[in-house]
Amino acid sequence: MEIRRRGLAKRTEDTYVGWYKRFVKFHGMRHPDMLGSRDVEYFLSYLAMEREVAASTQGQALNALVFLFDKVLGKPLEGINAVRAKKPxxxxxxxxxxxxxxxxxxxxxxxxxxxxxxxxxxxxxxxxxxxxxxxxxxxxxxxxxxxxxxxxxxxxxxxxxxxxxxxxxxxxxxxxxxxxxxxxxxxxxxxxxxxxxxxxxxxxxxxxxxxxxxxxxxxxxxxxxxxxxxxxxxxxxxxxxxxxxxxxxxxxxxxxxxxxxxxxxxxxxxxxxxxxxxxxxxxxxxxxxxxxxxxxxxxxxxxxxxxxxx
The missing domain is CATH 1.10.443.10 (Intergrase catalytic core)
Known part of the structure; x- marks a missing residue:
């Protein structure tokens, strides 16, 4: 696994894997290789508007997906323009x-x-x-x-x-x-x-x-x-x-x-x-x-x- 090869903490691994599962489930169990930047935007906007997550939570999800697409799939995300969660x-x-x-x-x-x-x-x-x-x-x-x-x-x-x-x-x-x-x-x-x-x-x-x-x-x-x-x-x-x-x-x-x-x-x-x-x-x-x-x-x-x- 790429996360372990790079020596990231077990806690980071668990967090990233958790976000991968939520992302795939949100998109009807489609494989991430079939998804792209626009799909990531939809997911992040959903977190902010529907789930009303904190800005730090949305940022955590973004970091996990950036790692997935860039380091694992070799498809760097471009032009992400999702609705940002409020940061009170x-x-x-x-x-x-x-x-x-x-x-x-x-x-x-x-x-x-x-x-x-x-x-x-x-x-x-x-x-x-x-x-x-x-x-x-x-x-x-x-x-x-x-x-x-x-x-x-x-x-x-x-x-x-x-x-x-x-x-x-x-x-x-x-x-x-x-x-x-x-x-x-x-x-x-x-x-x-x-x-x-x-x-x-x-x-x-x-x-x-x-x-x-x-x-x-x-x-x-x-x-x-x-x-x-x-x-x-x-x-x-x-x-x-x-x-x-x-x-x-x-x-x-x-x-x-x-x-x-x-x-x-x-x-x-x-x-x-x-x-x-x-x-x-x-x-x-x-x-x-x-x-x-x-x-x-x-x-x-x-x-x-x-x-x-x-």
Whole structure:
């Protein structure tokens, strides 16, 4: 499969295949080789006008179909002029520092608190936290390396001093899993196939490439059918957060990304400049990061209500 040959993530593969199926079903189960740019336009317009999907969802569908026609079928799309989904401006949900403290206090100690503390303490996307390798935690220099983040970019952020001991214990726990895997026929984790081939299969078997947050059991990798140790799944993080939010009595819709929004806003409150926050979050443009200034101004009461002056 072309997606696997190019080493794209399993998550990307699942998403693209899902859009291919919807596209084919929309056009009466006709093979994509019989379809073209106009058919893609109809489908994208349908998503915007009939399904009323978000602009990001429509863009995801377009990316999948561009890959299908260009890389798989060898028929690059031209002149796509579909109705665009509306892209409303939404401000992020942000927790106060007191709410974050209360939330973390309700997270069970051990793996849950270490991982969720890391998401807030470093402003990581949930997938970035889950995919951390042992080599990405640089205790000597006090930094966390985020490899191949959104857009394929690398970055590093400061490792929270309060998490140092907990993360060292987590690495020691992961070491036990690694040794168990070695004793049961050899440790294997997923790494990009080209990298593994280049170094004779060593990365996928090495300790430094092992997951910081491994699963309890090994499972077959659907890409090659081999038994491997995988990292924890997003569903576990969602369950921990949902239960903690309820116990903490927080009346807000909180997800793992809310912690990232809160991290950025709290850095602004502490006087960190916007450019530094942009780099820490891995944003391509400072325009994306500027959204947190709107939240901060409201929280700081810069635009005070005239009611308070009466």
């Amino acid at each position: 401006r939404k401000l992020p949900v942000v927790l106060s520092k007191e709410e974050v403290k209360g939330l973390l206090g309700e997270i069970p100690e051990g793996v849950p608190r270490s991982l969720i503390g890391l998401l807030y303490g470093c402003g990581l996307r949930v997938t970035e936290g889950l995919r951390l390798r042992v080599k990405d935690l640089d205790f000597s220099n006090g930094v966390v390396w985020v490899r191949d983040g959104k857009g394929g970019k690398d970055r590093c952020v400061a490792l929270p001093a309060r998490l140092r001991e907990a993360l060292q214990r987590q690495v020691a726990r992961a070491r036990i899993f690694h040794e168990e895997d070695e004793a049961e026929g050899g440790s294997r984790v997923y790494v990009e196939k080209a990298l593994d081939v280049k170094y004779g299969g060593k990365p996928s078997r090495s300790w430094e490439w092992y997951w910081v947050f491994p699963t309890l059991k090994r499972a077959l990798d659907p890409r090659d059918g081999e038994l491997k140790r995988h990292h924890l799944l997003e569903g576990a993080v969602s369950q921990w957060l949902t239960a903690a939010v309820r116990r903490a009595g927080i009346a807000k819709k909180v997800s793992a990304h809310t912690l990232r929004h809160s991290y950025a806003t709290h850095l602004l409150q502490n006087g960190t400049d916007l450019r530094t926050i942009q780099e820490a979050l891995g944003h391509s443009s400072v325009k994306t990061t500027e959204v947190y200034t709107h939240v901060l101004h409201a929280m700081a009461g810069k635009a005070k209500s005239p009611l308070d002056e009466l």
